[in-house]
Amino acid sequence: MRFDVLTLFPVMFESPFAVSILGKALEKGLIQLHAHNLRDWAAGRHKVTDDMPYGGGAGMVMKPEPVYAAIQALRQQSPGAQVVMMTPQGKTFGQDDARALSAQSGLIFVCGRYEGFDERIRSMVDVEYSLGDFVLTGGELPAMVMIDAVARLLPGVLGSSGSAEGDSYADGLLEFPHYTRPADFQGMRVPEVLLSGNHEAIARWRRRQQLQRTLVRRPDLLESAPLSSEDMALLESIRRELAEEPA
Known part of the structure; x- marks a missing residue:
């Protein structure tokens, strides 16, 4: 280009x-x-x-x-x-x-x-x-x-073809958190699910994190994001949990 x-x-x-x-x-x-x-x-x-x-x-x-x-x-x-x-x-x-x-x-x-x-x-x-x-x-x-x-969206520019797909805003939501080694840094541990090797569980965790982070930081994005019925149910669960947390 x-x-x-x-x-x-x-x-x-x-x-x-x-x-x-x-x-x-x-x-x-x-x-x-x-x-x-x-x-x-x-x-x-x-x-x-x-x-x-x-x-x-x-x-x-x-x-x-x-x-x-x-x-x-x-x-x-x-x-x-x-x-x-x-x-x-x-x-x-x-x-x-x-x-x-x-x-x-x-x-x-x-x-x-x-x-x-x-x-x-x-x-x-x-x-x-x-x-x-x-x-x-x-x-x-x-x-x-x-x-x-x-x-960075053009073919071949990023090292991995999936790098741009997981970015914030790529699917209308903010990006999920990322972690790398060490697994424990000054008492701050990487979530256990990411160490489990269970790719299905990891995918569910990441989607939940996307929805929660977007709800808390950029709720306006949820109005136009392409959400599935599963996303909507998960989002409602997240809202209830956040409402129950102590102020």
């Missing part, structure tokens, strides 16, 4: 993607990452990409001409790619979005700076995303996060 990033600071994308899982994916050719300097498409000797806002106000606004020219050029290099704008006004990015984007042939990320984009730039993109209700200095960090979330 090809990732293109349109930014004023392409150097920001060098180190984060040179190491670990995504670094290996790049080496193997499983993904491609190209960070482009927006100034390459700006006109004039000074390659200006921003200007003062009409109507006055603080800050500078990113100009539409270089962004338009850049997107047109990148669409030629990556036909069929979806153009993604990073903006606090966009849809909150989630695991379902990562999964949907991973099915695309390519993604072009448009990273803003300064006070924001000229409004006409919105007509040039396919989708707008935000990481949450907060503001960063630019769209580069959100783009990195989204690339990481999408790339």
Whole structure:
């Protein structure tokens, strides 16, 4: 899969993607990452990409001409790619979005700076995303996060084909707890069921932990999670047990 990033600071994308899982994916050719300097498409000797806002106000606004020219050029290099704008006004990015984007042939990320984009730039993109209700200095960090979330879902990127399937949000619920050696660390013991070798019992324990952790920490997820009748019965049992616990 090809990732293109349109930014004023392409150097920001060098180190984060040179190491670990995504670094290996790049080496193997499983993904491609190209960070482009927006100034390459700006006109004039000074390659200006921003200007003062009409109507006055603080800050500078990113100009539409270089962004338009850049997107047109990148669409030629990556036909069929979806153009993604990073903006606090966009849809909150989630695991379902990562999964949907991973099915695309390519993604072009448009990273803003300064006070924001000229409004006409919105007509040039396919989708707008935000990481949450907060503001960063630019769209580069959100783009990195989204690339990481999408790339790890691609075939071969993770060492195990099942690694992504057990993640939090993969099935609408939070992930179950994980343990490794030693079995006893400063009096904190690994649950006996995980040492039993009984895979059916382990699967039941993990599902119960998923449901309980989601109920306690993110009950809102239960409204849309695909729960079976067994899940619903187990969830009701968990609710009763939690209600009986001393405050």
